[in-house]
Amino acid sequence: MNFDLFSLKDRVAIVTGATSGIGKAVAIGFANFGANVVIVGRDAARANTVREAIEKIGRKAYTAITDVSKADDVARMRNEALNAFGRIDILVNSAGIAKIEGAAEECSEENWNQTIDTNLKGTFLCAQAVAPTMIKQKKGKIVNLASIDGILGVPREAAYCSSKGGIMALTRTLAVEWAKYNICVNAIAPMDVATEMHYGWLKMLGPEFGEYGRKRTPLSRARGTIAQPDDIAAAALFLASDASDWITGHVLAVDGGSTIEEELF
Secondary structure (H helix, E strand, O other), X not given: OOHHHHOOOOOEEEEEOOOOHHHHHHHHHHHHOOOEEEEEEOOHHHHHHHHHHHHHHOOOEEEEEOOOOOHHXXXXXXXXXXXXXOOOOEEXXXXXOOXXXXXXXXXXXXXXHHHHHHHHHHHHHHHXXXXXXXXXXXXXXXXXXXXXXXXXXXXXXXXXXXXXXXXXXXXXXXXXXHHHHOEEEEEEEEOXXXXXXXXXXXXXXXXXXXXXXXXXXXXXXXXXXXXXXXXXXXXXXXXXXXXXXXOXXXXXXXXXXXXXXXXXX
């Protein structure tokens, strides 16, 4: 096997949600494997910090302050990426929000709209925006961040689970439509990951929330830890590289085995 299969040398990757957590790990990780990166987020100061880290690696970076739920913002971001680098080889849709929703019958329309607009609509708008460029190039890789919460039914997460389940369905549909253009579309479904979002949930829900996740995850029980952002970035690297050229429409669960076990013994 050729190690160059995992190289992203001189490829251009757009990474949304790249100012923190999984998105940040993906952006810096891709740069380590040779990519030039468009850093997409809403916080300019954080975006610039990621840009500086990428430039220290010796790769090029461009920051695009963008609300992925707004079509005009996304179109501008796409145009800026093309102006900066002339091509788009990879899109990683990592931007997302997760709120404590309460029971489904109590979920507000505002909360529902914000979650669906950012997580699902944002993923669609970004994929739709880069598609013409990838179609013209006759090649592209799109990696969407879903969640095992899109596979399982989770109390108090009606909007979030719906958004992530929708991302999985969208992934399969785009994979079917765009395969003829040599565009591979896949998704990653993580369990708990050590990010600001996760620790924010722990602060609101209490440590027992995190303990439950660890107990129901075989690898967490064995190792005493949860996934790190780099664990998800490694999966994204595989799906963005030539090593995965024969994979499309797949949802890769990077979950420590949490979805394979029916109950604890």
